Amino acid sequence: MNADDLCAWSRAKAEPQWLLEQRLQALKQAENLELPEVEKMKLERWDIYEHGDYKAENMWPGLQGAHEAVHSLVNFPVEGGLIVQHNSDVVYTELSADLAAQGVILTDLHTAAREHGELVQRYLGQVVKPEEHWLSAVHSAVWSGGVFLYIPDGVEVEVPLQAIFYSSMSGACFAPHILIVAGNNSKISYVDNCISGREDIKVLHNGVLEVFAGAGSKVQVASVHQLAAPTTDFTQRRAVVLADGAVEWIIGEMNNGYTAADTKTLLQGNGSTSDAKVIAVGSGSQKLSYTTQAQHFGRSSVSQMITRAVMREEATAIINGITKIEKGATNCDGQQTERILMLSPKARGDANPILLIDEDDVTAGHAASVGQVNAEQIYYLMSRGISRNEAEYLVIFGFLAPVISEIPLEGVRSRLQDLVERKLGRSHEFKS
Structure with a gap:
């Protein structure tokens, strides 16, 4: 998509001027950026360059006629909220009247930019920045659909809110951006599934999930990816956590194609916590890279990371765990474990625990193993x-x-x- 096409598309979406300018700047930045460095993986050999074309979809009047792959993921009746993206567009949104009355917002990111512009502009692209690398910049330029979830201060949502990202057409742009903003002393569980409608779907999923967890908040994010073998999945998940806030990641990596995912928590506030659990199963000739990170800035912050991967046949997995404790982040505790179980002599696994400690008064540890049953x-x-x-x-x-x-x-x-x-x-x- 060139600049003229991007302008025309953004205006057709009635996006505010600030968002169009943000997209155009990212598109220009992409011209001078390289692919991200993924340890021991030659990303340039992957199908990583073609983002596809925007595929407009009509809104769904309900879920009765939804593809079985979507229908089977929905708990009926929907108790809290649900949002469904089909290829490039969000096609269904539902939020309970009770949550709406409490000020909870659940909508696609285009609508949020129009109706809650000041709030979205404050957070969008602030933790996954376009200048990081080529894929980040292209995502910032061409993302479509996506989710905006906002929970006001003091609101506790007791039922999980769900999103489904459904790819059914090869060559369609599939780059959702999820933005979650949890106010101080709030509570939310967000669950998403990223799925292919058929096993021959070939797209690039270039997805971003940004979480901003306010002071004293509790945010739980569960994400399961099951994309077809021809589909390449590049996903960045990031969270910023303020004082006494907590983020929990639960990630299921069940793709059949090449996958690179980076899940990182920035523990900005004193007493903030992060708990990340990742499981993956690789098969065939898959190439898989999973990186989980915790960066401690706040004093007495705590991080726990657990990654478990099972490799079959000729699958290859690179598992990275990175704990970074900055100077001044005293009394922190950072623990991580990476374990790979190989079920075939031809399967390959590499577990890399990394501790980067710039402060003396801390507790940190790691464990890693690669082996057979x-x-x-x-x-x-x-x-x-x-x-x-x-x-x-x-x-x-x-x-x-x-x-x-x-x-x-x-x-x-x-x-x-x-x-x-x-x-x-x-x-x-x-x-x-």
Whole structure:
């Protein structure tokens, strides 16, 4: 998309002038930026350059006629809120009257920029900046659809709000931007699924999720990606947490194609906390890179990161955990664990725990392991009359269960269990 096309498209969307100027600046910045550096991955060899064309979609009057892939993810009746993006456009939005009356906002990001411009402008692109690299700049220029979720000070939302990003057309622009702003002493759980309608869909998903957690707030973000093998997924998730605030990440990486994801929390406030749990299952010849980061600025801030990945066949995974404690962030605690379980002699895994400590009065630690299924555990289960295949599966499930069990929405949790089943090559019911 060139500058003239971008101007025409933005005006057709009735976007405010400040947003158009932001897009044009990002487009210009992209001309001089390189691809991001992804450790031990040659990103330039991936299908990373073609963002596709904007694909307009009509609003859905309801969910009755939605594709089964979408329909199966929705809990009926919708108790809190739901937003659905189909290819390049948001096509369905629902928010309970009770939450709307409390000042909660759930809408697509285009509408939010028009109706809540000052609020959106204050936060949009402030933690994932376009100047970071070429993919960030292009995303900032061409994002479409997306989500704006705002929770006012003191409002506690007890039911999860859900978003579904549904790709059904090869070559369509699929670059949603999610912006979550949680006020002081608020509480929210946000759950999203990113899915392909068919297994032959080829697009680039260049997605961004920004979270701003106010003082004393509690924000839970659960995200499950299941995109088709021809689709390349590049996702950046970032959170800024103020004093005594908390962000919890629960990430299920179930794509069938090449994937690079970076989930980072900036612990700005004293007493802020971050808890990140990531699971991934790789199969075929997938190339996968998962980076989880916590950067401590506030005193007495706490971070916990757990990543567990299972690699089948010839899949390759690079797992990075980075804990950075800045000077002055005294009495902090940063812990991380990366574990990779390989089910095939041809599978590859690399776990890289990194601690960067610029302060003396802190506690920090890491653990990492890469290995095969534990033979002693298999032998023990088989001695109790369990078949080898079932014993291996139980060990794998036990390896992943600590993260799966944390998914806050029962339907999404069941969906993730089904996806693990499928990627592990099992057809019968998932056992708990």
